[in-house]
Amino acid sequence: MITLGIDIGSLTAKAVLYDGKQVMEKHLIPVGYNSKKAGVKLMEELLQKAGVDQTDIGKIVSTGYGRNSIDFAHKAVTEIICHGKGIHHQMPHIRTIIDIGGQDSKVIVLDKRGNVANFIMNDKCAAGTGRFLDVMARAMETEIHEFGLLSLQSENPSKISSVCTVFAESEIISLVAKGENREDITSGIHLSIARRIASMVKRLGMIPPVAMSGGVALNVGLVDALQKILDTKIETTPFSQYSGALGAALLAQEL
Amino acid sequence: MAGRLKATKKMKSIMKWYYIEAKYARYLGKKIAWITSGGPVEPLIAMNIIPIYPENHGAMIGASKKGGKMSEFAEGLGYSSDVCSYAKNDITSSITKESPIKGGLPKPDMLICSNNICGTVLKWYEIQARKFGVPLFIYDTPFVHTEFTEEAREYVNEQTKDYIRFLEKHTGKKFDYKKMKKVGKLSLEAMRLWKNVLETAEHKPSPMTAFDAFFHLALIVTLRGKKVVVKYYKQLLKELEVRNRNNVGAVDNEKYRLLWDNLPIWFRMRWLSEKFASHGAALVADTYTQAWCGVIDYVDENDFLSTMGEAYTRIHLNVGVDQMADTIKKFIKQYDVDGLVMHSNRSCKPYSFGQYDIQNLLQDEDIPVLMIEADMTDERKFSDSQAEARIDAFMEVIKQRKKEK
Structure with missing residues (x-):
């Protein structure tokens, strides 16, 4: 069965899109202000990319804030x-997942069965x-x-x-001035945000091996900072940004 | 569908008449004392003084969704946004008269403050004592880090004597020890009944939820020591027992049982109750309403006056996190719960400060814990979509765990 x-x-x-054995196609667009419209557009573009008809899809699972x-x-x-x-x-061996999203970050501990x-x-x-990083990147004109x-x-x-996004921004402006x-x-x-994430990881009790999921996992600077602070290797996949959508497609297989 | 508890109507009527009597206290020749929620109220009842609870008023302000606006007013006066919203609501209401009760709370003749619930009340009551120009009595309860010492007993019992002298001085009447004996017995009986009421929730499905408890709590807080409270809880208990005999649950198809920690989020009671119910989850118990029957064992029915000091000192918010965690462990077993929901309450520091430590102490219980960031009355400190995402995810985890067992 094909699931979305x-x-x-x-x-x-x-x-x-998942066909029961492997990923057929993936797609990403900015959400904009209307998540419902974004969902429709996302599906249409993905189906076109994959050359699949909507009637071929068996089940659909949604996740994220706009689920x-x-x-x-x-x-x-939920995500x-x-x-x-x-x-x-x-990565079936992973026990702790760090996911930094646009408006919240989370740490998830898996049992041995996943x-x-x-x-x-x-x-x-x-x-x-992730929003903190966006604001800071803009402040640094990067x-x-x-x-x-x-x-x-x-x-x-x-x-x-x-630790406050707004105050950190003005702190940065004064560092630039200095x-x-x-x-x-x-x-x-990067170290500042990594310290914050690390305290969450410690609070929950980290079980290695650790992986990072979500778009922020593509930021090599943050992965590096987290590795230093947590003193452990953090694994990522090039597919990390799609992990939530993939999980949803896999759950749809079980429906 | 269980529907509403019939006793609810009676309770609303009792509270209505309580506030009406307080409003016309002067006509009845009675004095009014404002008192903190954990304060020793029984001597007031024995002296025929009407106790008024700014915290109960604060809860009403929260439930009427005015907490954010009224806190903002107090912040405009210079109070920090980190100050307890009950304190800010009370300070605001005493100036603007804005209140769910017409005209606000009746003016106090005296203030009774016990710091067994927090340190904020000291400054809050000092401010109000200056504003109203009335005497203030402070009942100072030493913090019970691990044990209640003999020195502590002597210290609080001395204050009980001071308290009585204070009441005699400001009423111009001799303390009525005979009536005090009766009031003490009634207070203890009410606490026992309240305990029985809460324990009906051990039954599966539970006939009531914590949301019911938050509501029916008002009488044990405000009027314990009076006959009407005993009578009311007997009626409520009977109704809950009938539900249990007929296996009527407060939540349709109760599948999961949860424990709540900290004060309610008064302005989102219905939303939260419907949210959890939509997952088939019932909040069967909470640490907050249990606090009004948690110290029964320390009170001597025949000598209330000289044992109340210990009881008031040992309440849930005045003990170390180890003891708080033990209480939670006890409830996890007693009510057979599948998860713990902790409200991290911006207002209530003594309740929220140790929550992460408590979580660590609970690790052996192997129970999922959800933390909701909010405030008891200040809706500016709550985000629906964030809370919803957390609750949904938490319930998915619980469902998954239960499926595997």
Whole structure:
């Protein structure tokens, strides 16, 4: 059976088509202000890319913040379960997953069979989320994909003490004024968010091996900072951004 | 569908008349004392003084969804946004008279403050004592880190004597020890009945949820020591027992049982109750309403006055996290729950501060824990979509775990 997993996040919408054995096609678009419209557009474009007709799809599962706005889905499941499922499928040995999303970050611990044993989400604040990185990249006038690479070049990371996104931004402006270099400030930013994530990981109790899921896993600077602070290897997959959608497509196979 | 508890109507009427009597206290020749929720109220009842609870009022303000707006007013006066929203609501209401009760709370003749629930109440009551120009009595309960010492007993019992002298001075009447004996017995009987009421939720399906308990709690908080409370809880208990005999659950098709920690989120009671019910989950118990019957064993029925000091000192918020965790462990077993929901309450520091430590202490229980960030009355500190995502994910985990067992 062909199944479709749709992950409507706060910034991007992702979809994965799965044929029961492997991924047939994947697709990503920005969400914009209307998640319902985004869901329809996402599916249409994906089907066209894959050359599949909508009538060929057996079941659809939606996930992410906009999961309940996808009225053509057969079931809505939260991203916790979907990321767990998606990562377990790609890397069956993983026990702890760090997922940094647009408006929240989460740590998920899986049991030996790959089921979610426990999870924790960030408190009601944008610090430690993908949004924090976006704001900081803009403050540094850097493209988000270069942001991590820039941070790797630092030899002496700046100290960013504020945990608040808004205050950290003004802290950065004063560091720039003091003449600290971009690489060091950027590295400081990555260490600051990594420290916040690490405290969540510790709170839940990290069980290695650890993987990172979601779009922020593509940021090499953050993966590096987290590895340093948690003192453990963090695995990623090039498919990480689609892990939630993949998990949803896999869950649809079980419907 | 179980529908509403019939006792609810009676309860609303009792509370209505309680506030009407307080409003016309002067006509009845009675004095009014504002008192903190964990304060020793029984001597007031024995002296025919009407106790008024700004915290109960704060809960009503929260339930009427005015907490955010009223907190904002107090913040405009200079109070930090981190100050307890009950305190801010009360300070605001005493100035603007904005209130779910027409005209606000009746003016106090005296203030009774016990710091067994938090440290904020000290400053809050000092501010109100200055504003109203009335005497303030502080009942200072030492924190019970591990044990209640003999020195602590002597210290609080001395204050009980001071308290009585304070009441005699400000009413101009001799303390009525004979009536106090009766009030003490009634108070204890009410606590026992309240315990029985909460324990009906051990039954599967549970005849009531924590949301019911939050509501029916009002009487044990405000009027314990009075006959009407005993009578009311007897009626409520009977109704719940009938539900249990007929296996009528408060939540349709109860599949999962949860334990709640901390105060309610007053402005989202219905939303939360429907959200959990939609997953077939019943919040069968909570640490908050249990606090009003958690110290029964320390009170001597025949000598209430000289044993109440210990009981008031040992309440849930005045003990170390080890003891708090033990209480939670006890409830996990007693109510056979599948998960714990912790409300991390911006307002209530003593309740929320140790929650992560408690989570660590619960690791052996192997029970999923959900943390909801909110506030008891300030809706500015709550996000529906974030809470919804957390609750849905938490319930999915519980369902998955239960399926595997």
